[in-house]
Amino acid sequence: MDIAEQMGISLQKTSVSVNVKERLDFSCALFDPSGNLVANAPHLPVHLGSMSTCIRTQVEIWGDKLKPGDVLVTNHPSAGGTHLPDITVVTPAFDSDDKIIFFVASRAHHADIGGLLPGSMPPNSKELWQEGAAIKSELLVKNGEFQEESITKLLLKDPAQYPGCSGTRRLSDNLSDMKAQIAANQKGIALIGQLVQDFGLPTIIAYMHAIQDNAAATVSKMLQRVFKEQQGRALHSVDFMDDGSKIELTIKQQPDTDKVIFDFTGTSPQAYNNFNAPRAITYSAIIYCLRCLVDEDIPLNQGCLRSIEAVIPPHSLLDPEDGCAVVGGNVCTSQRITDTILKAFGVMADSQGCCNNFTFGTGGNSANGGYVQGFGYYETIAGGHGASANWDGVSGVHTNMTNTRITDAEVFERRYPIILRQFAIRQGSGGDGVHRGGDGVVRDVEFRLPVTVSMLSERRVIAPHGMNGGDDGERGLSIWVVGLLLMLRLVIVLLF
Template identity: 60%
Template structure:
């Protein structure tokens, strides 16, 4: 997850087509070449840090596929191929019917008007959407014409990402309990302009498209349907580690750690947003604090709610979180995030939520000043020479939304994630009542989240 990738080769191994298993034999030699050796041929690039983990993961996926084959085979043996195929088609037909009914309902609610929405990535790239609904047929055209061009960065998103975001949003809007499947898109036509950053070229960097742009497409779709205020719109992708075989040098055994971090969810017409929750594409569980500290060279200094980061409104948005990690050895740390410039918006009169912020608590040489001069003078007065050039202090450095840094032992990264937007005017409904929440003393490692946030922001 490199924050500054500009070309696809900078994002790891690119495998277009390769046979993994032949006649029951796993082709470990070729996969090792693809994952370890070939990526290291590019300038500044390295092969995998954990080859054994990669090989085991692939073998597990092969086993999972075989298990699926066996289960489908058992179904066919028990019920016959015709019956199995009938129910497979019926599941998709049911999903299609559910979406058609949804679109008919939406068309009636908006009196046949075209639905429009726009949102912006932090670099200013617009995502524009207009949704035209045929209320009689229950069909819709999702048109992204007007979306910004391919970017010289990694927030480009292959077309499959937009399709996935649309099918996800439609499934969220449907009231019936149906399994997610391709039938949801049968009544939908999608127009994605070529050469936009939602339809990039084959060599464009795309690592941020899957985890960041996908969130923004989701926000835009839900905004067009006036369904809810913006959630954090971000995955807060944090990676750190060391090792590899940069530019083909001898491989150094190391490790790589990756996580996405929760934030606030957006409020809706009859609900408050949720504090500190994984929203939309951050649908992962974070590593338990005790396991995190045991397995990696880190101290988790704080993991708690970011008080006051929600958008106010008749229904308040959710608060983001603060995740403060201290490193015990030198590591390369990267953050790939969004909503550090454009706020998660409120809807129907609700207020915007706070942007996120990434802070590096860095050890730097102490600047000559009155304190240093006093210390030097006092030292000389006591007959002891003090070398103030060796003194160090900690500074809070704003990393911005996308950055990488070599952090030393004792240095920290503090990720403050965005909140969720509010819904409806302030002063009505639940916002005017006392909001019950987790006691901030319950944040990991104790202490007040609000006071720590204020301290960090003041220092930054």
């Protein structure tokens, strides 16, 4: 875990983008040679639970063809990605015989990778190509040499081939942040080498398996206790997205085994919008919730899922076909899956239910084929945290699958053509009850120059639900105001 934390510190210090350096929208972790999560830093849950799928996919693609000095890059949903802006850089660690003993990986949200709109989070995308550069598996570094020409083509030229789309609007930030990810991984490789030198590889491998075995036993014990309290009855929960799409979950014991089934049968089919969530996201939500439910100090790792079997209907909202738009699945549907799981266990009412994704920017490829370097900015805005039977919710925080910061007002106004008019708690917006839900926030932003702005959000139609008689929270509200002097002002009134 310390190695993963050191990787994160290195990434933050060497990155250049606001999204990575200020908002900390990244995650770092270590994996065994098969791609199982061994240890991670306390970064973003939606990244960490899905990255093992990503690493396993790279293992399947490359096998033993990777050599010292090679570094991989990927972001494709079919390869264990979440959504395209989350770019994962993977570096293998070798022993003295050039055999892979670990993988280290860093996943960072790049504020722009092309697509329909600046910020690469278009609320109107319906197909994957509209959301920017898609990279299934490529060598970012080959024999120690950074492959700048090939990655530039993937980020800048390839997305611009599609109608209405642009390549990345700030290539320099992409390249700098990727190099920072490579450096963070190299930090992890160096620390692994030191660990091997201090304790020996057999001891490290033994403990690597032991902590996963312990996590599996701890989670299994917790689930058995839950079903004993329920007298063996299955747990069930249903929730709906704002467009009416349903997420349905039944949690039940498999007869004669220690397996527990998370059955999402009944979930709506994939949608012709971007709220489709790749399978890896559902595993992220499950492993996060299980770790929250365990009242013991264990590290999050792949062992937490050993006693779990997930049943996810193919071509559903939680297992879309290749090519479906998914940018909202990572930041909205993931939150709704988490709420559904926690309600099934009866432990907590709904939180804000989405990440409230706010993007703006300029530049890119124009309709006449010209290109102007611009920028993309992205942030997730806080909301209310749900209450439980034992405590009140928390106001104005990032909840569940997101664990980022908001950009400091001083940095926000210095780096972008922005005046931050208000950022405050939305008093009284949390659901009332014996224990109140947390209040949301109001974020009032004024633009000093013309920009393209988009908002990708949920809980604008269906309110966050209370539990056991507790009231629902307030729905979110987004307001666009055009002033007399053509100063564009966006007032985002967020969830309870």
